[in-house]
Amino acid sequence: MTYAIEAEGLVKRFKETEALAGVDLGARKGSVLGLLGPNGAGKTTAVRIFATLLRPDGGRAHVAGHDVVRDAGVVRALVGLTGQYAAVDENLTGTENLLLIGRLLGLPRREAKARAGELLERFQLTDAAGRAAKTFSGGMRRRLDLAASLVGRPSILFLDEPTTGLDPHSRGELWNLLRGLVADGATALLTTQYLNEADVLADDIVVIDKGRVIAEGTPDQLKSQVGGQVLQLRPVLARDLARAHLLVAQAAGPQTQIEGETVTAPVKDPQLMPTVVRTLDREGIAVGELALRRSSLDEVFLALTGHRAEPGEPGEPESDGGAAVRDSDGSDAEMEKAVSRS
């Protein structure tokens, strides 16, 4: 397999702390690799090494087959970097910021101007083209920063927490832009603290913590590993709770449990929700509330690192009286049939 971005045993130390302790990762050409992890996991350090801003203390990193240390100059000509802070010159206008990058990359003035105009339009900044960047909103700055990283039409992008600190609306806008970029054939390494961001944008995800890879796979694989979504269900009548729990448990597995007046279950199969709806309908259980909730990164993280057991894990004592609901009202066999029919 050809990797456009590849690291082998990457190590980086800052004095006492080991920011990266032997990280292996690879992004296939034309794909988006999500690098997921909490603050201080080493995400930014990895990106800075790939973007030739830091030298690794051990291991190797390649971008499009070029060693980031030995062929730093070549790598720089291939990559675009959007850092954690919108690295735009606040005293320059949108146009001037892009013009600066274009000129530095050796574009003739007219071409640099044309490229700037093109990017500003694409990133919906045309109205603000003549305004100093310091008057921009946070979302506009990020968009300008992203545009700046694209002036040289890089085939490989490094996006270091591109949406951190943005409101949901701006985040959504940026997601759309990033999806467009990748559709154009770029390879991207995207770091994020948000599971749903990686979910939306990444083809593959590598989860790191304390400088180590603790999980990797496609978003689906990862989610099924950690129970990415949680189904929440509240019957209208409290006396239906136990029966609802049983029905859900047959579809969702033994991790289904009762929390207060709600049944919760990890969702591993996208068919779970319709199955549950059909089953409960057939059984005449009125549902007051039914929702799919995403696991927060915290939950994923704790699940992966094992700092906290998954809810309802076998052998794990649970506070919500999980044992009580194991009492069957005798409809087990019937339920079984209902589920298998659907």
Add this chain to the structure above:
Amino acid sequence: MTATTVTAPITASGRVRPLAGLRQTFTMAWRSLVAVKHNPLELVDYSITPIMFVFLFTYVLGGQMAGSPEAYLKYALPGIIVQNTLFMTMYTAMALNTDLTKGVFDRLRSLPIARSAPLIGRITADLAKHVWAMLLMIGLGLLLGFRVTGGFDGFLLGIVLVVVFAAAVSWSAVLIGMLAGDAEKVQAFAFTLIFPITFTSSAFVVVDTMPGWLQAVSDVNPVTHLSDAFRGLLLGGAVAEPVLWSLVWAAGIALVFYPLAMRAYRAKT
């Protein structure tokens, strides 16, 4: 995607061609200069403050110091310009510090450009601003009664000498800009350093009235040499000694701070 890839100004091995490096330096200088358009504060730094200095020194202190504002202006204007120049070198430090803390240097370093271009470009642009402020102050001085009696040569050499000195001091500014935690610390540090240095020199007063020990300090103070040299070049007179000492100081400052500044720059950017 493939057909439109930009040919970066580098060789196949990834080195930046010297001519491209020079052009990148000018581009970075352009960036520093064009920013003035959108930042009126910079106009204050490079224009209003120098004008204010000239007015204040001339009309507040002039009568007391030399009998009349015009008489004092004749002595003090070169010194005021030297002081302003030293203060202005700290804007270089602040601007570099801002680029560093705002991540602009990260962006620049991820580009296939000469490592030194952002630094040299900034210094070049700031030296141009120095010349602007000097011309502004001399122009204002002329309106207020100052006369350049040292001829056009002296005027030109004077400007060049101060710019050379500023270029040397800029390397200390680079060092401070790289090491300081934020731009405000740069300013605080600069003021506590530059005020005593300029005031214990011959920039504003004839040093004869200072206590003996202070005269000794003043005699070795680079600001004394530079002020005397600049004054001599603008007004005419014997300048060989102060010019020589100014150049020696400039060389010394550059020799000490250039390597330190470059080391800090390489480490931080």
